[in-house]
Amino acid sequence: MAPSRPEKKEKADAGSLLDDAETLFEVGNIEEAIGIADKALETTGAGGDFELRAVNLLALLHIEDGDVEEARSFFERAASIDKDGDMDEKVGGGPEKFLFLAELSEEGGQDTVKWFDRGATALRKQIQTLDAITNKTPEQQASYEDRQKKLGGVLCAVAEVYMTDLSWEDDAEQRCETLITEAMMIAPGSSETWQTVANVRISQERNDEARTALKRSLELWQDLAPEDPAVPDFPTRIALARLLLETEMMEDALSVLERLVTDDDESVEAWYLGGWALYLAGEKFRDAKGSTNGAEASEDLINTWKSSRRWLAQCLKLFDVQEYEDERLGEHAVELVLNINKEIGEPEEGEDEWDVASDDDEDEEEDEEMEG
Numbered sequence: 001m002a003p004s005r006p007e008k009k010e011k012a013d014a015g016s017l018l019d020d021a022e023t024l025f026e027v028g029n030i031e032e033a034i035g036i037a038d039k040a041l042e043t044t045g046a047g048g049d050f051e052l053r054a055v056n057l058l059a060l061l062h063i064e065d066g067d068v069e070e071a072r073s074f075f076e077r078a079a080s081i082d083k084d085g086d087m088d089e090k091v092g093g094g095p096e097k098f099l100f101l102a103e104l105s106e107e108g109g110q111d112t113v114k115w116f117d118r119g120a121t122a123l124r125k126q127i128q129t130l131d132a133i134t135n136k137t138p139e140q141q142a143s144y145e146d147r148q149k150k151l152g153g154v155l156c157a158v159a160e161v162y163m164t165d166l167s168w169e170d171d172a173e174q175r176c177e178t179l180i181t182e183a184m185m186i187a188p189g190s191s192e193t194w195q196t197v198a199n200v201r202i203s204q205e206r207n208d209e210a211r212t213a214l215k216r217s218l219e220l221w222q223d224l225a226p227e228d229p230a231v232p233d234f235p236t237r238i239a240l241a242r243l244l245l246e247t248e249m250m251e252d253a254l255s256v257l258e259r260l261v262t263d264d265d266e267s268v269e270a271w272y273l274g275g276w277a278l279y280l281a282g283e284k285f286r287d288a289k290g291s292t293n294g295a296e297a298s299e300d301l302i303n304t305w306k307s308s309r310r311w312l313a314q315c316l317k318l319f320d321v322q323e324y325e326d327e328r329l330g331e332h333a334v335e336l337v338l339n340i341n342k343e344i345g346e347p348e349e350g351e352d353e354w355d356v357a358s359d360d361d362e363d364e365e366e367d368e369e370m371e372g
Contacts, residue, residue: 014044018053025061034061052081056092059100072104085122095122099154109165116158123151127186152187155179156196163203176200191217191232198243211247214240218252226263234264241273245280253277268324271315272333278308279336286343305340309347312337 017040024033037058044050059074078097087093098119105112130136130144159179162172169175180200183193194217201210217240221231232240237256244253257274260267285301312333319330341347 014040014048014050014054017043018050018057021057021061025057025064030061030065034058034065037061050091052078052087052092053090054092055081056097059097063100068104072101075101075104079118084125085118086125095119095126095150098122102157109161112161112165113158116154116161120151120154120158123147123154127151149187149190152183152190152193155183155186156192159183159196159200163199173204176203189220191220191230192236193217194220195232195236195240195243198247202243202246207247210243211249214244214247214249214252218256222255226259234260234267238267238269238273241270241277245273245277248280250277250281254281266318266322268315268318268322268326269329271311271318272329275308275311275315275333275336278304278311279340282308282340302344305344309337309340312340 017036021033021037021040024030024036037054040050041054041058044054055074055077059071059078062068062071062074075097078092079101081087082093082097085093085095085098089096095118098115102112102115102119105115127144127147130140130147133140136144156179159176162169162175162179166172177200180193180197183190184197187193194213198210198213198217201207201213221228224231237260241253241256241260244250244256254274254277257270257277260270261274264270282301282304285298285304315333316330316337318324319333324330
């Protein structure tokens with residue numbers, strides 16, 4: 001009697017189901033994709049040929065759906081199947097699950113570092129394999145460079161953990177130094193690498209070196225088109241603007257921020273940072289009043305603070321409309337506007353302004369309602 005082949009049919013069915021789920025994922029039909037991926041996982045079963053691919057896809061789908069707990073659970077299952085990230089990425093292998101688990105860690109600190117380290121180890125293996133190929137195809141070369149950049153990003157992320165959650169550890173500074181040194185070697189063409197180097201140098205009060213690193217970071221993308229993939233994402237450039245302000249690189253900070261508000265004119269933080277940068281620039285002109293160019297400095301001060309007030313006014317309008325949660329940012333923006341008004345007078349008619357008085361009235365009404 002010929003043997004039956006139900007297992008192979010089930011595996012084939014699981015693969016087809018996952019193909020369908022991935023297609024639905026691509027078009028944004030998340031709920032239906034989850035249902036089909038669940039069915040695929042049930043079909044292949046624990047230890048089945050498609051288990052890793054199924055759990056990896058389900059993890060990604062649940063992230064997209066906003067269910068972090070489910071996503072973490074599926075990624076942990078994937079990590080238990082592909083412990084070293086050696087399996088083919090086409091079936092859900094590779095380092096990505098470790099990197100997601102680092103980002104999703106509830107504990108943070110050493111738990112985050114643990115997952116990043118596993119991802120970094122897997123990436124190093126991939127890089128070594130590709131590096132050994134003498135005549136790389138264009139696809140292999142692109143993959144090689146992509147993995148180098150990704151490893152550099154992971155090393156920088158670990159350094160950030162040692163500057164924040166684990167800054168209290170005795171060897172935190174030395175670990176940061178080791179991490180950024182490797183990042184500079186493996187991904188010198190990544191703006192993120194030099195931005196992290198600058199952050200570390202600022203923490204070490206080595207501001208001249210921080211400025212040099214920030215200049216290198218900027219040089220890698222500032223002349224590129226907005227859609228170029230080498231341009232850092234919006235949050236990274238916001239962080240960059242803060243570092244530029246911290247190192248008193250005002251012109252560079254404003255250049256970054258002007259581009260940011262062009263990319264997204266509803267970013268409260270970008271408008272706030274631009275207003276703050278211009279306020280600080282105005283303070284420099286004010287301090288120069290006693291110099292021989294005092295009259296020119298005074299005019300520069302007025303023009304600069306008027307620009308600052310316009311940026312801050314836009315920030316505060318968006319702050320109110322969006323009911324922005326960072327109250328300290330809003331309070332500081334109001335404080336800056338009031339300081340400017342005190343120094344150079346109230347906005348002229350037609351000048352873009354934010355009504356501080358109306359905001360005070362709203363606060364009083366809220367206080368009365370609370371008391372009532």
